[in-house]
Amino acid sequence: MIHASAAPDPVMEAIGRAVMEGQNGDLAAARARLAELWARIGVSGDPLHRCTLAHSMADLYDDPAQALAWDVRALDAADAATDERVQAHHAGLELAGFYPSLHLNLADDYRRLASFEAAQAHIDAAEKAVPALPEGPYGDLIRGAVKEVAAAIAAKDSAPRASAPGSGS
Structure with a gap:
């Protein structure tokens, strides 16, 4: 960003x-x-x-x-x-290009906290916003992560994703 x-x-x-x-x-x-x-x-x-x-x-x-x-x-x-x-x-x-990543991150946070209903609402918003992403590596990265998080939400999986940003607390 x-x-x-x-x-x-x-x-x-x-x-x-x-x-x-x-x-x-x-x-x-x-x-x-x-x-x-x-x-x-x-x-x-x-x-x-x-x-x-x-x-x-x-x-x-x-x-x-x-x-x-x-x-x-x-x-x-x-x-x-x-x-x-x-x-x-x-x-x-364009501001619209921010929303796929912002909603993706919120979906992943809620998923990790096992709040799957909230996670689903944000992954739905991320999926709706995906058309605003640019073509190329960044857009491909976010599109792939949206699919990965959506699958994890559907599976009620709250485990950390290996591909998620963040290196430690």
């Missing part, structure tokens, strides 16, 4: 640096940096910043309850964002 900006955006750049820390294995540092940024942005700050940060923070937790809290924040922020704001950050980016 982090893309090159038309104009430099220090907050998005800081989020990107924190995400890289997490991807490099320093989850505690990544979470601390993102928590500091969250405090600066505030719950009523720029919705694109809040959505990107919360979506990224959720991926830093294996605990589905902790991930769920951040994924709910990400969806709430996306609902407050506009295509105009998103495109000011990255030309051609």
